Amino acid sequence: MDKRAFFCYDWGWKVMKMELRFEELFKGDSARIGEMSRLASAIVKEYYDPLLGAEQNDYMVAMFQSAESIAEQLGENKRYFFVQYGGEDVGFFCFYPHDDAMYLSKLYLRRDMRGKGFSRKIIEFIKGESKKAGLSAIELNVNKENVSKYIYEKLGFVCVRSEKNDIGHGFYMDDYVYRLDFE
Numbered sequence: 499m500d501k502r503a504f505f506c507y508d509w510g511w512k513v514m515k516m517e518l519r520f521e522e523l524f525k526g527d528s529a530r531i532g533e534m535s536r537l538a539s540a541i542v543k544e545y546y547d548p549l550l551g552a553e554q555n556d557y558m559v560a561m562f563q564s565a566e567s568i569a570e571q572l573g574e575n576k577r578y579f580f581v582q583y584g585g586e587d588v589g590f591f592c593f594y595p596h597d598d599a600m601y602l603s604k605l606y607l608r609r610d611m612r613g614k615g616f617s618r619k620i621i622e623f624i625k626g627e628s629k630k631a632g633l634s635a636i637e638l639n640v641n642k643e644n645v646s647k648y649i650y651e652k653l654g655f656v657c658v659r660s661e662k663n664d665i666g667h668g669f670y671m672d673d674y675v676y677r678l679d680f681e
Contacts, residue, residue: 519582525572531565537587538563541606554669593624599635600628621653639673650676
C-alpha cells in the first residue's frame with residue numbers, strides 16, 4: 499500500500515498528520531461497493547454533466563458506476579481503489595491489464611481534493627502494479643473536451659490516437675488515447 503504524509507497547520511498552533519491511502523475494493527464487499535457507486539456517481543455527475551450533458555452522463559453513470567456494474571467489473575479482474583485522505587474517501591480509480599499496457603479506466607477525485615498532487619501518487623502506484631504484472635506502459639482515454647488531458651500530459655503521458663466509440667442509445671465517447679511508457 500502506498501502512503502504519503504501530508505501536514506496541515508491549524509492556526510499555527512498544532513500540526514496534524516494526514517495520510518494519503520489507497521484501499522482496494524473487493525467483489526464480496528457489497529457495502530463498500532455501494533459506497534463506491536455513490537461516491538463515483540456524485541463525482542462523475544459533478545464533473546461531467548457540464549461537459550457531456552446530464553442525459554448522456556446519467557446513462558454513463560448507470561452503465562459504468564452502478565453497484566451492479568462495479569461488482570461485475572470486479573468479477574472481470576478490474577481493480578478498484580478508494581482514495582482516502584484524512585480518513586475519508588475522497589476519490590477512486592480503476593485499472594486492469596489490457597493488451598500490452600495497464601489500462602487506467604477511471605481516476606476521479608472530489609473537487610476539493612484536486613490540485614494536491616494526488617494524481618501523481620496514483621499514477622506512481624499504478625506504475626508499480628503494472629511492473630508487478632510485467633507491463634511497462636499505462637494507457638487511458640480522455641474526452642477530447644476534458645481539461646484533465648493537460649494533467650496527464652504534465653505527468654508524462656503522450657497522445658497516441660483519437661477514438662470515437664458508440665456506447666449505445668445514440669451516445670458516443672469522443673476521446674484521445676494517452677500512453678505513458680516506462681522502464
